[in-house]
Amino acid sequence: MLPYIDMHCDTLGVCLRGESDIFELEDTMLDVKRMMRAGQAAQFFAVFFRPEGERLPNGAPIPADDEFFQLHRSLLLGSIAAHGESFAVARSAADIAQNLACGKVSALLTLEDGRAVRGELERIRRFYERDVRVITLTWNGENCFGSPNSEDARVMNSGLTVFGKQAVEYMNELGMLVDVSHLSDGGFWDVARISRRPFAATHSNCRAIAPHPRNLTDEMIRALAASGGVAGLNFYPPFLSPDTDARRSRVEDMCRHVLHLLDVGGEDCIALGSDFDGIHGELEIGSPEDMHLLLDALARAGLSARQLEKFAYGNVLRVLGDCL
Numbered sequence: 001m002l003p004y005i006d007m008h009c010d011t012l013g014v015c016l017r018g019e020s021d022i023f024e025l026e027d028t029m030l031d032v033k034r035m036m037r038a039g040q041a042a043q044f045f046a047v048f049f050r051p052e053g054e055r056l057p058n059g060a061p062i063p064a065d066d067e068f069f070q071l072h073r074s075l076l077l078g079s080i081a082a083h084g085e086s087f088a089v090a091r092s093a094a095d096i097a098q099n100l101a102c103g104k105v106s107a108l109l110t111l112e113d114g115r116a117v118r119g120e121l122e123r124i125r126r127f128y129e130r131d132v133r134v135i136t137l138t139w140n141g142e143n144c145f146g147s148p149n150s151e152d153a154r155v156m157n158s159g160l161t162v163f164g165k166q167a168v169e170y171m172n173e174l175g176m177l178v179d180v181s182h183l184s185d186g187g188f189w190d191v192a193r194i195s196r197r198p199f200a201a202t203h204s205n206c207r208a209i210a211p212h213p214r215n216l217t218d219e220m221i222r223a224l225a226a227s228g229g230v231a232g233l234n235f236y237p238p239f240l241s242p243d244t245d246a247r248r249s250r251v252e253d254m255c256r257h258v259l260h261l262l263d264v265g266g267e268d269c270i271a272l273g274s275d276f277d278g279i280h281g282e283l284e285i286g287s288p289e290d291m292h293l294l295l296d297a298l299a300r301a302g303l304s305a306r307q308l309e310k311f312a313y314g315n316v317l318r319v320l321g322d323c324l
């Protein structure tokens with residue numbers, strides 16, 4: 001099977017119950033062993049900052065953002081230290097290629113919800129120095145970068161904050177990928193206007209097929225593609241199906257989104273962002289070991305060998321090469 005790069009999972013957060021290692025896990029969708037069996041090239045691991053007031057999976061209160069980040073990073077780096085023969089951190093496209101050549105799966109550390117940046121460029125740099133290479137500017141609430149996707153037109157049309165605009169320029173300079181998944185449409189258009197480098201929607205689908213505000217309109221797909229960026233196919237049923245109450249995540253629907261992206265944005269913008277361990281429902285693809293089902297279905301749906309390679313890893317590797 002083709003090696004592939006998956007731009008989003010929430011596995012680290014699920015593991016904060018107390019596991020000290022993500023090599024072999026019982027009740028997650030993803031672990032390093034399964035990634036290796038699937039021949040995966042790289043996985044983006046998100047540090048997802050839970051909404052204030054929520055609790056950890058083990059019932060404990062959520063620590064402050066900096067401590068919370070450090071817990072996730074220690075879990076990832078600890079696993080890498082324990083399994084260095086098969087698992088390595090990547091801070092660039094070259095790292096991923098080199099790790100793959102040595103038979104290692106790469107991990108990229110990302111922030112999901114830039115709120116931990118607290119409106120200070122200097123703090124973006126501190127996260128960069130702590131291996132973070134991607135920031136998902138918002139989650140589903142307002143923060144120092146801007147506003148989230150929303151059914152409320154006033155929120156949806158809100159652009160980036162003054163800080164958010166400076167931060168996009170700063171991330172371009174520093175060598176970090178800007179992620180617009182979860183962002184408001186207004187914020188998306190600010191990023192499209194300001195960013196001098198390709199940007200990504202790491203785990204978002206097509207609104208023309210599944211009319212959820214988390215998905216991208218055709219105009220947005222064209223702008224993303226024009227920047228040289230990518231959209232990662234998300235496996236969450238309500239983002240895949242025309243029925244926003246859908247419970248089944250079907251390969252057939254995934255193919256429709258990839259074909260639509262291909263049609264609207266071209267073959268250089270198609271990518272993968274499963275959202276494993278952040279999604280639920282009846283999943284036809286529920287772990288890296290099932291990923292061949294998607295690649296086989298896309299081949300049957302008419303993607304050429306070149307397009308399949310671009311979807312699986314080529315496009316993301318190009319974007320990381322352009323940005324980091």
Ligand SMILES: [Zn+2]
Nearest residue numbers: 112182203278
């Ligand atoms: Zn997300």
